[in-house]
Amino acid sequence: MSGNPGSSLSALRPTPPERGxxxxxxxxxxxxxMQEYLKCMQLVQxxxxxxxxxxxxxxxxxRMDHQLMDYxxxxxxGLPEDTPSTVDRATNKNNNVNNTNNTNNK
Known part of the structure; x- marks a missing residue:
């Protein structure tokens, strides 16, 4: 048996998340x-x-606009800035994924 059975619990200190x-x-x-994002992640595996x-x-x-997280x-x-080319490429890819799903569901 160890000398002080409760000492290991006092050594554990919770640490806050990095961004609050x-x-x-x-x-x-x-x-x-959130649901749109999760559906997209499921579609692209x-x-x-x-x-x-x-x-x-x-x-x-x-979340930022509703004060659920800091700006x-x-x-x-780890996300790209809003640039027209980035938005256009992503919109085209998203439309292609949606069109594929619509034809598969028919």
Missing amino acids: SFPLDHDGDCTKH NENAMNCRLLAKNYLRC DEWSHL
């Missing part, structure tokens, strides 16, 4: 954005697709 708290969306303000990254930005932007630069969050 991430409150739950109790009012469902950003649920639609969890690959790091640009169209899904833009949906992630929409979700995080919603931060996209580069700090």
Whole structure:
């Protein structure tokens, strides 16, 4: 038996998340954005697709707008800045994925 049975528990100290708290969306303000992102990730089999990254930005932007997280630069969050070429490419890819799904569902 060890000398002090309770000492190992006192050594464990919880550490806060790197970017602070991430409150739950109790009012469902950003649920639609979250579901779109998760559906996209499922469609691309969890690959790091640009169209899904833009949906992630929409979700995080919603959370920022509803004060569910602090505002931060996209580069700090590992996401691209909003440029016309990035948005156009992702929109075209997203339309292609949606068109493929629509033809498969018929």
